[in-house]
Amino acid sequence: MNVPEKKIGQGGRYYEYVIENIKDMISRGELKCGEKIPSERELAEKFNVSRVPIREALKILEYMGILDSSQGDGTYVRSITTEDIISKMSFAVNATAGAIADLLEVRINLETFAAYHAAHRRTNEDIHELQQLMLAMREAKKKPGIQSEEDIHRQRQLSYQFHSSMVKAAHNSILSSIYENLFELLEISRQFTINESGISYNSILAHEAILNQIIQRDGESARESVAGHLADLKAKLDAGLSQAKMEKVRNKDGQVLDGGRMLSLDLEA
Numbered sequence: 181m182n183v184p185e186k187k188i189g190q191g192g193r194y195y196e197y198v199i200e201n202i203k204d205m206i207s208r209g210e211l212k213c214g215e216k217i218p219s220e221r222e223l224a225e226k227f228n229v230s231r232v233p234i235r236e237a238l239k240i241l242e243y244m245g246i247l248d249s250s251q252g253d254g255t256y257v258r259s260i261t262t263e264d265i266i267s268k269m270s271f272a273v274n275a276t277a278g279a280i281a282d283l284l285e286v287r288i289n290l291e292t293f294a295a296y297h298a299a300h301r302r303t304n305e306d307i308h309e310l311q312q313l314m315l316a317m318r319e320a321k322k323k324p325g326i327q328s329e330e331d332i333h334r335q336r337q338l339s340y341q342f343h344s345s346m347v348k349a350a351h352n353s354i355l356s357s358i359y360e361n362l363f364e365l366l367e368i369s370r371q372f373t374i375n376e377s378g379i380s381y382n383s384i385l386a387h388e389a390i391l392n393q394i395i396q397r398d399g400e401s402a403r404e405s406v407a408g409h410l411a412d413l414k415a416k417l418d419a420g421l422s423q424a425k426m427e428k429v430r431n432k433d434g435q436v437l438d439g440g441r442m443l444s445l446d447l448e449a
Contacts, residue, residue: 219254295390310349
């Protein structure tokens with residue numbers, strides 16, 4: 181078996197090494213679109229690492245839409261172009277918490293613009309879609325007991341769909357296209373910097389305020405509500421980044437990790 185040279189990223193991030201080598205396997209044609217990838221055990225042996233970074237890398241790649249395990253008999257390379265796969269992987273390996281701060285700043289500008297125009301251009305169908313998403317968010321939050329990973333993912337997806345539908349309600353096709361690509365980058369980056377957590381009740385109240393202002397065709401208030409909602413998130417991120425610069429984080433093996441990449445925050449928009 182051809183074992184690649186182990187070049188661990190700065191700070192001992194073994195999952196980056198795994199991602200880079202899977203990218204190389206795809207670019208060399210060793211792994212092709214639609215093809216089943218080797219098992220965790222086989223990949224761990226091939227890359228000379230434990231199964232832990234293998235699982236981390238595979239989870240990230242699946243979240244990014246590069247791998248698919250939904251068929252139930254293993255994990256496959258999704259049928260998208262090799263160029264798209266390599267581009268997404270390159271961004272993933274280089275993503276930092278600082279990159280999220282920059283992306284979030286752009287998102288604030290896009291969404292405040294969208295909220296203003298959505299209030300003036302929305303249709304009855306747009307309002308119905310937003311109301312249904314709002315109802316689903318409330319119901320998801322009411323679920324009793326400890327939230328599973330699936331519950332948390334469901335809440336985040338509903339929140340994303342709400343924001344995406346708000347942007348769509350602005351009826352600007354270029355804005356919608358830019359926003360979809362931006363959010364994809366944010367979601368890829370999130371895997372490296374943000375711990376998964378469900379949406380809070382404060383976040384639900386913020387979404388409800390935005391929806392009511394869009395219904396009332398109050399563009400200025402909708403813009404201000406979105407700005408305030410996302411500004412709260414940015415403040416959390418900025419505070420976390422400042423703290424991360426002052427700390428050295430070690431994993432359970434004693435390896436020093438880059439605080440900017442291991443930042444733990446609860447960003448819930």
